[in-house]
Amino acid sequence: MFEIDPAFLATSHALGDLELCHARLQDDARYPWIVLIPRVEGARELEDLSREQLAVLMDETLLAGRMVRAVGTAVEKLNVGALGNVTPQLHVHVVGRRAGDPAWPGPVWGHSPAQPYGAEDLARAMERLAPLLA
């Protein structure tokens, strides 16, 4: 049975289930940042998905890019990464980056502690994301 690794629950907010992936908003107000978790039991690497699932993952990665642009102002570059060194359950990060953001031009992963959303900013982000999740 597919279960989301609890590590994601502590660091992000649920957005909902897409065709393949469970989508979450990373709880770091410094970057617009979506995490996609394919709902495939035991998957750790991209090679654990079928070609059909990989095609859907690509569609959902592009959608996550649009979500990131909807949440964040001034996204200059998308960063897409499937790492999993800390949490091996397969997941894809889609992060909106801009020159001068805290980790720029390095990667965000492992850079510095998250700055969680305040209640108002979180509500605004969720409002902006809703049309893309419909």
Added chain:
Amino acid sequence: MFEIDPAFLATSHALGDLELCHARLQDDARYPWIVLIPRVEGARELEDLSREQLAVLMDETLLAGRMVRAVGTAVEKLNVGALGNVTPQLHVHVVGRRAGDPAWPGPVWGHSPAQPYGAEDLARAMERLAPLLA
């Protein structure tokens, strides 16, 4: 006309052209590391590729994973990333990671200066990759 950003030439060795991507071996003997550069003029983001091109990119990303495992011993986790904050031409990194490698468990990008291959190690890597590029 498609041209490879010269930044890649200084940091990696050409492996050859796949159906979509030009493939290179990152010149860092500490990690087995393949860079795929879709031969699509002006592409900076995944969304700049067609769905057909994205499907081929996925196939070639899986192939790069097999290449990484062929070059490196003891690959425990693949890291796949499309960042481009420094070199915006669209490219995908596929890196073989293991617990205790220099950047573990953080990302390799921007971690520390590369340790270029010696001539013998490079020849051995190329020999191991050849069957996968045929």
